[in-house]
Amino acid sequence: MKLVVVSAGLSVPSSTRLLADRLAAATAGRASGPVDVRVVELRDLAVEIAHNFTNGFPGRTLSAAIDDVTSADGLIVVTPVFSASYSGLFKSFFDVLDKDALVGKPVLVAATGGTGRHSLVLEHALRPLFAYLRAVVVPTGVYAASEDWGAEGLAERIERAAGELAVLMSALAGRSAPTVQAPAESAVPAPDSSGSSLPAQGSVTAREDGFRVVPFAEQLAALRP
Template sequence: MKLVVVSAGLSVPSSTRLLADRLAAATAGRAPGPVDLRVVELRDLAVEIAHNFTNGFPGRALSAAIDDVTSADGLIVVTPVFSASYSGLFKSFFDVLDKDALAGKPVLIGATGGTGRHSLVLEHALRPLFAYLRAVVVPTGVYAASEDWGAEGLAERIERAAGELLALMTALTGASTPGPSASASTPVSAASSGAALAGPEVAVPAQPAPGREDGFHVVPFEEQLAALRV
């Protein structure tokens, strides 16, 4: 199972990278088997991203990052908040990807900022972006303001989001159902961890099934997600 983290933090050390690392650790810690974890630091790719816009060709490092992202079973993407939205570097990286690169791919969104007033950036900016790219965004996004570090609630949101991401990754890769890691700081129920995401069934029009006259049949959610990856 391959998990790729995309961090758009600019400073060293970076609170954006710190949040990304905590989300990755929580997700990998719940996995039933080994996780191939890769981290893409966009700060190191800024020049190659700019050149890609002007000449149409990715440099060696950018090409490797694009390959990691497109081949991932799941993504964790975290950006600092600039002017009430994602950073330009963050958006530029996803602009250079092929328009179908993230179709059906599970994505956990996160952001960091200096104040809690920007927390809706997850719903107003990041979620619409990845919905447009036809990724499958987990229900729980994680925003961390300066005052959230060490405060009650952040660890629980991280664990819940990690569980939801792993549930989607497991459904698509066919791995065994994950259980809570012994190192997980907060137990997460099946419903809040995202295991319920694999359970809902959606009725869609079809030819009448034997014994039915309403013209509907049930398609498991896992099959709908798998169809998006084709």
């Protein structure tokens, strides 16, 4: 599986990158198989991102980063908090992606800040952004304020979020491609003893054109490892 980490930290060393690395290590450690971890440092892409907005074409390094994100089985995205929201560089990177690049992709959202008062940035900024991009955001987000480093609770949040991402990545990566059922002889099932022609609950029906109706329970079971 391929795990891509997007870090929007600006300083060196960066607490944003530190949190990103800890989340990546925890996710790789909980995955059911080998994980190829790649890191996209947005600080190194700032100029190419700006040029992409003005000329419409990504540079070589930005193009490689976009390919990594698009082909990932899961994403960890971490941003510092600027003005009570994600940074402009963070948002700009996701603005240059194709609008369908993250559809159905598991994403773990995280942020760093100087005070715990900004922790709701995960819910009012990051989660809505990736919901709009139709990604699958794991339930637990991780926020780390300056006082959280070395304090009780951060390690547990990291492990819980990493476990959720690892399970979702494994489930979606192992999902088999849907099969197409051969067309049925009749698009309308014969009436049952009650006189109803509706399919029984949990049954699979197919029309003459090959369209297949799969019960929700069966779809959900296909996502489980």
